[in-house]
Amino acid sequence: MSHPHFARFIGRRLVAMAAVLVAMSFVIFLFLYLAPGSPEQILLGPREATPESVAAIRHEYHLDQPFLTQYFLWAKNALRLDFGRSIITHESVSHEIVQRFRFSIQLAGLAFGFVLLVGVPLGLFAASKRRTSVDRSIVAFSVAGISAPAFATGLLLLYLFAVKLAWFPVFGQGSGFFGRIWHLALPAIALGLTAMGLILRLTRAGAATVFDQDYVAFARARGVPRRRILVAYVLRNALIPIVTASGLILAYLIAGAVLVETTFALPGLGSLLVEAITNKDIPVVQGLAMLIALTVVFINLVTDLVYLAIDPRIAFEAAHA
Amino acid sequence: MPGSGSLSDRRRLPRVVLGAVLLVLLAVGAGGAAASSGSVHAEISQLTWGVPQTIRSLDYTHSGDPGTASVVFLAMEPLVKYDAQGHLRPDLASSFSIRNPTTYVYNLRKGVKFSDGQPLTTADVIYSLQQSASKKNGSELATFFGSVKSMTATGPNQVTIKLKGPNPFFRYSLAVTPIGEKAFWSQHLKDIGTPGVMNMGTGPFKFVSFTPDQGVTLARNDGYWGKKPSIQNLNLKFITDPNTLLLAIRSHQVDGTFKVPQDQIGQYKSLSGIGVSLVPEQLAAYYSLDVEDPPFTDIHVRRAMAYATNKTGMVKAVLRGYGQPAPTMPPPQQWGDLMSQAKVRSLYASLPQYTFSLAKAKAELAKSADPNGFTTTVTFPDAHPELGKALLVLAQDLKSLGITLNVKQVPISQWLNKLYTHPKPMGMQVGNWSVDYPDPADALSLIYPSANATKNSFNTANYKNPTMDALIAKQNNSVSESARAAIIAKALRLAATDVPYVPLWYQEFAVALNSKYRYSNVSTWYEYQPWAEDISPK
Numbered sequence: 001m002s003h004p005h006f007a008r009f010i011g012r013r014l015v016a017m018a019a020v021l022v023a024m025s026f027v028i029f030l031f032l033y034l035a036p037g038s039p040e041q042i043l044l045g046p047r048e049a050t051p052e053s054v055a056a057i058r059h060e061y062h063l064d065q066p067f068l069t070q071y072f073l074w075a076k077n078a079l080r081l082d083f084g085r086s087i088i089t090h091e092s093v094s095h096e097i098v099q100r101f102r103f104s105i106q107l108a109g110l111a112f113g114f115v116l117l118v119g120v121p122l123g124l125f126a127a128s129k130r131r132t133s134v135d136r137s138i139v140a141f142s143v144a145g146i147s148a149p150a151f152a153t154g155l156l157l158l159y160l161f162a163v164k165l166a167w168f169p170v171f172g173q174g175s176g177f178f179g180r181i182w183h184l185a186l187p188a189i190a191l192g193l194t195a196m197g198l199i200l201r202l203t204r205a206g207a208a209t210v211f212d213q214d215y216v217a218f219a220r221a222r223g224v225p226r227r228r229i230l231v232a233y234v235l236r237n238a239l240i241p242i243v244t245a246s247g248l249i250l251a252y253l254i255a256g257a258v259l260v261e262t263t264f265a266l267p268g269l270g271s272l273l274v275e276a277i278t279n280k281d282i283p284v285v286q287g288l289a290m291l292i293a294l295t296v297v298f299i300n301l302v303t304d305l306v307y308l309a310i311d312p313r314i315a316f317e318a319a320h321a
Numbered sequence: 322m323p324g325s326g327s328l329s330d331r332r333r334l335p336r337v338v339l340g341a342v343l344l345v346l347l348a349v350g351a352g353g354a355a356a357s358s359g360s361v362h363a364e365i366s367q368l369t370w371g372v373p374q375t376i377r378s379l380d381y382t383h384s385g386d387p388g389t390a391s392v393v394f395l396a397m398e399p400l401v402k403y404d405a406q407g408h409l410r411p412d413l414a415s416s417f418s419i420r421n422p423t424t425y426v427y428n429l430r431k432g433v434k435f436s437d438g439q440p441l442t443t444a445d446v447i448y449s450l451q452q453s454a455s456k457k458n459g460s461e462l463a464t465f466f467g468s469v470k471s472m473t474a475t476g477p478n479q480v481t482i483k484l485k486g487p488n489p490f491f492r493y494s495l496a497v498t499p500i501g502e503k504a505f506w507s508q509h510l511k512d513i514g515t516p517g518v519m520n521m522g523t524g525p526f527k528f529v530s531f532t533p534d535q536g537v538t539l540a541r542n543d544g545y546w547g548k549k550p551s552i553q554n555l556n557l558k559f560i561t562d563p564n565t566l567l568l569a570i571r572s573h574q575v576d577g578t579f580k581v582p583q584d585q586i587g588q589y590k591s592l593s594g595i596g597v598s599l600v601p602e603q604l605a606a607y608y609s610l611d612v613e614d615p616p617f618t619d620i621h622v623r624r625a626m627a628y629a630t631n632k633t634g635m636v637k638a639v640l641r642g643y644g645q646p647a648p649t650m651p652p653p654q655q656w657g658d659l660m661s662q663a664k665v666r667s668l669y670a671s672l673p674q675y676t677f678s679l680a681k682a683k684a685e686l687a688k689s690a691d692p693n694g695f696t697t698t699v700t701f702p703d704a705h706p707e708l709g710k711a712l713l714v715l716a717q718d719l720k721s722l723g724i725t726l727n728v729k730q731v732p733i734s735q736w737l738n739k740l741y742t743h744p745k746p747m748g749m750q751v752g753n754w755s756v757d758y759p760d761p762a763d764a765l766s767l768i769y770p771s772a773n774a775t776k777n778s779f780n781t782a783n784y785k786n787p788t789m790d791a792l793i794a795k796q797n798n799s800v801s802e803s804a805r806a807a808i809i810a811k812a813l814r815l816a817a818t819d820v821p822y823v824p825l826w827y828q829e830f831a832v833a834l835n836s837k838y839r840y841s842n843v844s845t846w847y848e849y850q851p852w853a854e855d856i857s858p859k
Contacts, residue, residue, distance in 0.1 A: 278734060
């Protein structure tokens with residue numbers, strides 16, 4: 001793809017992204033507004049409230065304004081990247097989210113590494129051993145991975161490796177690079193297991209088709225080393241669906257880890273989002289929604305760019321479409 | 322394509338065994354388990370405590386729930402504090418007196434310093450009380466100060482508080498209001514209690530760090546005026562998943578925790594090296610029947626419901642036996658100063674009991690306008706599954722009376738919303754009432770006055786009885802403890818006769834602690850006490 005094409009491609013993406021963000025922020029704000037319950041009731045809990053203290057809290061967070069005014073007040077500040085303060089914790093939303101985001105990226109990164117480093121090689125291996133008992137046991141393993149709910153796997157891992165064997169800590173996030181990896185190993189595996197099963201199956205299916213292609217047979221006949229056949233012929237051709245799924249999986253690992261975060265008492269984006277929604281903490285929900293939307297859009301963009309790198313034909317088609 | 326497998330050289334393939342991949346990954350950095358809490362002689366260098374919730378802030382005026390109290394009151398002290406029985410004792414005030422029903426005088430303890438070394442003055446006390454009372458700032462404690470007319474320094478070490486009218490609860494408000502340092506608080510007015518700022522108090526511990534959703538660390542405050550605690554460093558960890566907390570305690574990575582869920586107490590008891598003690602919790606579960614909404618307008622229907630409520634069965638099935646059936650709203654320990662526990666027991670035994678009897682329930686229903694039963698719906702908050710279980714027990718028993726009770730779970734926000742907006746009719750409503758003060762008139766003045774059958778108040782039964790209103794007003798205006806106790810007993814008897822509310826149980830809470838340590842005097846009021854100072858090595 002030439003430079004002007006590329007610039008237009010990126011430009012179109014950015015405009016679409018802005019539109020998505022505006023629409024999303026409005027819809028989420030509306031849903032939270034319509035849902036029953038109100039933050040001051042959650043703040044005060046089931047205890048006697050004077051009308052004045054209820055009114056004071058409502059006023060402080062503009063909850064006494066009409067819906068559209070509330071939205072525009074939020075949007076005006078958000079444009080200046082000021083997402084306000086959390087109703088529940090009084091902490092600045094940007095500050096709260098950035099900390100969580102950094103943590104979630106680390107956990108998701110580790111889980112993603114596990115997904116790819118285990119899922120792809122096992123999938124390739126299974127494909128190369130199709131219809132043998134090795135293949136069948138790998139497939140069975142992936143089915144187990146896909147079906148096991150993360151909180152159950154998490155508790156099982158905790159019980160085996162943290163309590164019985166005492167190799168890993170039961171909770172906490174650790175400090176320093178190795179401390180962090182040590183603390184996040186079990187959560188990352190629990191989080192990544194489902195996605196790993198999925199990637200394994202996708203890789204196996206994709207690779208199995210490629211193994212059947214004539215060019216693989218020819219490569220073998222030419223005496224191309226097996227390792228090269230696996231990587232350069234089979235894997236590269238099977239890679240497009242894997243990359244597509246990986247993009248979606250990465251987004252899920254970043255924002256959807258709530259069960260694992262709760263099980264391992266970790267401070268990630270998922271648990272913050274669930275908490276904020278339960279408490280109707282509108283500024284935090286909005287800030288998180290924006291961040292998650294941005295992340296998803298960004299990951300999709302990167303995924304598309306990776307397609308171009310893997311398969312030049314896609315770039316060629318895009319340029320000549 | 323004929324057998325591609327035959328072309329491959331199987332021996333050159335890496336022999337990947339499923340488990341091996343996992344094991345290699347698992348082994349990354351597998352060092353020793355976290356070594357927590359080494360105890361040295363009479364001191365505990367570090368104690369790790371599991372807090373089964375997260376807290377929003379270290380500013381109690383903006384995070385005024387009991388869980389936050391159990392953290393904040395370790396480092397910040399009130400003027401007066403509860404002892405284990407709920408009696409008021411001097412704390413930052415070395416003495417206090419009630420001059421007349423509207424004048425309260427507190428003499429500050431001399432030589433008290435904040436953990437930054439600054440001395441405690443009347444200015445700090447008045448500023449803290451004003452912040453806590455401020456409706457403008459949205460203080461969650463403002464309700465407690467609704468009756469205050471003025472708060473002034475009447476001497477270098479004396480604070481006098483005047484009330485607009487008599488309020489028997491006011492003295493307790495000061496036991497749940499922590500005092501902070503004025504200079505620090507006013508300098509950080511906008512973000513007091515947040516992780517970067519934390520808070521400044523006079524307690525036996527001082528805040529060292531606060532990480533949202535992770536925990537709070539505290540260190541012993543060496544300038545503390547009182548007895549030096551054994552614990553040097555206190556590490557509070559927020560662990561919201563009860564199973565994870567159980568595993569953390571079992572592996573001794575966490576030394577102890579409060580409020581073990583009822584259905585896990587048995588599991589905790591079976592752990593080796595962990596001691597479990599049980600303490601009454603200041604909580605009453607109940608349901609209300611809207612007396613303005615048929616069929617509950619009929620007292621025979623309400624009595625039939627009460628007779629069909631198997632409280633003993635619920636305690637056994639839902640609380641696993643860790644609780645008592647409740648004949649009336651105030652938990653017995655809530656009588657605090659007002660009446661001895663022996664007298665409370667005999668009073669409670671003399672109240673109308675509605676002991677579970679389907680035969681009596683049927684007889685009552687037969688006398689009502691709906692002798693063949695009816696259908697109604699009740700919702701319970703998702704955060705309190707035990708209420709849901711209790712309602713299902715009730716629904717089962719009501720079936721035999723021809724009453725169909727539909728039990729539905731709703732998010733706690735939706736449940737609170739109904740409580741606050743008070744739509745009419747309220748129908749049947751279930752609740753878990755956590756007491757505010759060690760005074761049995763607390764429940765009376767919350768759910769029984771006619772004036773509270775409205776928005777933002779909690780007379781969810783819409784119960785309106787002039788006799789009850791008169792009794793509540795009379796005890797409010799009395800300062801004699803024996804007179805108040807007699808009036809309150811009368812009001813509770815009336816409440817049991819009219820049954821707008823059916824109290825279900827008082828539950829117990831469990832404290833689990835590593836057997837290396839001793840926790841003397843576990844108190845039902847621990848949240849408002851620097852509880853960790855009572856933990857010492859064995």
